[in-house]
Amino acid sequence: MSLAETLDSEIEPVAPGHNGVLRGRYRVDLSRRLDFLASGENLAVQAFDTQDSAAQYFAVISNPYSVIRQRLAERMSESLVPGMVELLARGAVAFSDTDTRYVSVFEMPRGGLFFNAAEGPVAEKQIFDQVLTPVAQCLAALHKVKLTHRGIRADNLFFADDARLEVQLGEAITTAPGADQPMVYETLENAMAHPLARGEGVPADDLYAVGVLIVHLLGGVQPAADMSSEEIFAGKIKHGSFAFLTEGMTLSQRVSDLLAGLLQDDPKARWTADMLVNWREKIKDTPRRGRGDRRGFSKLAFGDEEYNSPHLLAQAMRAKPMAAMELLKSGQLAKWVKSALREEETANKISHLQGDSGGMSNRQKRNTTTAVAQATYLLDPEGPFWFNNVSFSLGGLDSLLLWAFHKDDTELKKSLAELFESGILLNIVTEQASANGRRLDWISESELFTCMEHMRRKKDAGAGLERCLYELNRHTPCLSPLMLGYHVRSVREFIEVAEKKMVSANGQANPFDRHAAGFIAAKTKGIDQFLQPMSGAAPGSADHTLIEVKLFARLQSAVHPGPLPGFCRWAEEALKPVFAKFKSRLRREVITQKFQSAKKIGSLIEILKAMDIDRQLAADAKEYHSALATAGQAERMAAFLANGTEQRRQAAARYGAWITSVLAITSLVSSMVVSALYFIG
């Protein structure tokens, strides 16, 4: 069972000892599921107010890989957004020792879903009387503070009351912006982006969705439900959204005017929320209908078709990058842009992609994907950015990265890694910033530069795509296998949960993996001094383990000064290879004894201090070398003595002869002296 499958499995009932209560007030009942309120990968269940038994709430239990739209959630927490379900509370809730999830509690829309496809179309009067006003008020409130809803669709519209009189929009904070929207609800700019990468978008996107919602409600079925995404996109471009979506429908003049204003393809000409609130009073003239994409004066042949729409041509080029590269090399694209679209500057930039000038490196120029990505971006700058099999709208990169990890999509992750590594996004952002004199708000240069740097050190711990994930998604909990199910969002929580795991596993668990490293590095300053040396040591080696222990010691001192017996037990297991590095038996025993003494305190810092491991290892190595020299010399000496019998024999012969000679001369002299004394004296 994969990680994602494990997370998607059924939630177990609340375990004894855990009340499953949020903020001490909202009790979440896991047994009462409300599937019609569920969003994306999240679950919706009933919730109760412990202080008000009459209140009815629902809770959305977020998947760890789900995006939480923080700014929108904060706005909803501050005060009630008119025309939208009320957010009452949000936060982590413990359902068992091993199951803590992020929960958002909302006021229950008591009347249920507004639209039921089985009941057929909704009357025009009902739409005008019940839907438009609350939706317009909601959007006006959100757009005023530069927020978007991005979840306006028929199945996210509810009756707030039992009498089914008051209509309100559903929540849109527990999934990525626009992630649950059917493709037809998306504008030309966002339509072809990955559903999880549609981005926060602009207020005009919400207004467009309102237009599609009205068509949906009036028609009783989702518009163009039987068409593919490509067909819908091409239809909108060719005929204009209004004409394409309302084809075959009989519309009253006021509905026609309303939809013409809302389904305008040019976002600048589209109605705003304020206009929608008082459209009857404010709009005097019949709005101009959208005509899809701008048209070129002539057509350009690409593949089997001819194109005069830059949007459609860009889309076709994304589908066939090799052919697109050929078109780029031939110079026809630059000529067409210059002559048919009359965009000389864009034409020059496109010609630079095929030529030898420009700011790109030779390697990048040779890269077909990079060149086609840049060309399609220049052709369709408002559309999604395409790179290989990745397609995302402005601001949707972070949620797409999260999605790639959620689905463990190797190809998608590879493409995203190449995207960061290539620096193409950074080039575009820098170019945009210098051209417009302002920075783009969807992703900052510094974030992109940081991600590029992390990808260049992708083999290192605390770098790579995992680091980019946590840098771009600051509110995403740690997705390390050890942390899943605990909704760990800070290093302190990480240490606390890891400690629990260590204690229960008696130190056998591994608190350090690429996710843990990326998460810790993204949340802690100055931790790179520990992570960078890890690249020089093989994972699982003694050196690597020692750095891990030092890292967690640092984290303990910084965020969790209390005792960590579980971590100490883990360190004991993990440091066994380090202890084995001590060659001296005596030193090893002494170090082990010191470790055991320090372990009782539960402090990794004290353990490292007591062991003084680097100095001890250096001394051990030095002494070992000295012992080797001594032993080598002794061995050579023993061998010399064992093989020196003949030499000793010769030496003994020489010395024996010398002794004999001395004795002989002594005896001769003695004989002479004694004889002389005896006979003469």
Place this chain on the structure above:
Amino acid sequence: MAKEARKTAEIDSSTGKNIALFWVMVLSGLGLVFAPPTMLILIVGMIPSLVAILLKTERTGTLAAMLAFNLAGIIPVIGILWERGQNFQEAFKLLSDVYMWLAMFGGAGIAVFLAWAVPIVVFAAYELQAKANIAKLEKQRGKLVEEWGGQFVTDVKEYSQVGR
């Protein structure tokens, strides 16, 4: 080079022997003229050394030791001869005394014994000393192995090979 040095040493040794032989001949000649009984005792007493010279032993030290010991045994006999008047009658009388022969040849015998036994004793002492040193080194190595573990043995071999 080494051959030349050896040749030079052989020439020097031969020259030294010739000089010694010259003086021996001169002294012997003078002795035969002025003290024939003494020379008789001397020549007879020096028979073991003369035999050793004739056998041309390579061990010069041994020969010198034999000459010295032999001479040390003869000197008291010559002393007795001179005390009794130094004539052939006394010389023959002494030569007929078995103790005189024992004194003269005994010195040579002692020389032969010492030349054989002393190197053996010295070698035995050397061997004992070497074995004691080897045992001491083995003990030291054992202590190091006990302290540094089994890998130490392999590393020492590698270290010794690199050292060579």
